[in-house]
Amino acid sequence: MLKKILIVDDSPVAIRILKVCLPPELDVEFMEAKNGAEGLECFKRFKPDLTFLDLTMPVMDGFEALEEMLKVDNKALVIIVSADVQKQVVDRVMSLGAFLMVYKPPSRNTIQAAVNKAVAKMQEMRVS
């Protein structure tokens, strides 16, 4: 049921690390974007089941992109993956409606746990 994943990060290295940490058995289509503005466009067009979103990015940062994505679809599952681990930042993204926040650099365990939670949430939303 997880078919499409969007990854938004200005760092190609961060995207590569994230993809390596994803469960190897996933059979999904990927879309990548290098800033919040591109990410938002991709989000509208691609309609991902799950989005991984960085915060510190040029053009449009992740805070704004998150808000805009949730305006488009208020049930969107967006996982923030960021090195900005200030408590106020974590509180803010969670109150904006992020599904989860993962600290950089991510590990296989944290990413796989996050994906499992997202899948469980998708099932729950489908039932209700």
Next chain:
Amino acid sequence: MTILKDANVLFSEEEKSILQEVMNISFGNAVAELAEIIDVLIRLSVPSVTLVSGKDFQRDLANKIEITPPYNSIEQSFSGKLNGYVFMIFPEGSEKKLTALLGDYQEHLDPVEETRLEKGALIEIGNILTGACVGKLVDVLDENVSFTPPRLEMASSPSWQTPLNLIGQESVVISVKTEFKFMAHDINGYFFLITNEESLHWFKKALHTFMEQF
């Protein structure tokens, strides 16, 4: 300014981009540590990595600072497998806001005492950010370094003379820049990390080792 012809051979785009991400992680952690101590929200920028020649790095640094001099420059060197300098630049006037943020202000201070407190605030905040950032950087890369105590320069144009002993005119310098802004306090500043040519070789190896774990 000298264009480094074989800059790409010395340090590839790939290596720059790994260093950029590692720096992003390190500075993000440092800022979170500072925000535990003082009640601030700090907005970060995307770090940028450039290679410059030893004789150009001072001019390069000055060109990258978009605040009007004079400014406060908190400088600290570190050594180990990685050798370099960190410069933290705050605009003039920020020393008063930072002192207030640390809760160090008292009423009716004489100017000498006030200046002492302000210098102390700059040095303390510089020291926290530098220690946490460079500490995390080398930690991510599985190494450690030792620091000299921070020094504060308040000048219209910092000389940045000291690093030349470490760097040498002929050598290649890796220069990493991050901008930050203390939200709600209208304080913006810069964090520069520069390392010498010997460190470049260690950096290359350590960055690839970092990527191999994934």
